[in-house]
Amino acid sequence: MRKRKSGGGKPFAKGLSGNPKGRPKGSKNKATAGLRESYRLFLEKNFDGLQVLYDRLKRKSPGRAIDLFQKMTEFILPKLRRSELTGEGGGPVQVGRIEVVIVDPPKGRNA
Numbered sequence: 001m002r003k004r005k006s007g008g009g010k011p012f013a014k015g016l017s018g019n020p021k022g023r024p025k026g027s028k029n030k031a032t033a034g035l036r037e038s039y040r041l042f043l044e045k046n047f048d049g050l051q052v053l054y055d056r057l058k059r060k061s062p063g064r065a066i067d068l069f070q071k072m073t074e075f076i077l078p079k080l081r082r083s084e085l086t087g088e089g090g091g092p093v094q095v096g097r098i099e100v101v102i103v104d105p106p107k108g109r110n111a
Helices: 030-045 047-060 062-076
Strands: 003-005 011-013
Touching (some): 030 047, 047 062
Antiparallel strands (some): 003 011
């Protein structure tokens, strides 16, 4: 097999890398983690000024303020991924028994 040098100067066989299994699932990207931390620090240090600017935008253009808030929220709280439940062997989930317990609401509260 012919050897070649990758960008890092390490010799690997063509089509192979020094980490054949790849990055472990769920491991954090260091560059992204650093950027998120920088962004968090910026927001922390400039919160009062950013709040004034946001309030001004909200008065002038409520729709744009909502869009901005949504974009900022997605940066802090990423969208949840859809997940699928499967039963044994990848088949449908089998439900053996469902129990319903009715609890009276506290006095003075409507149900």
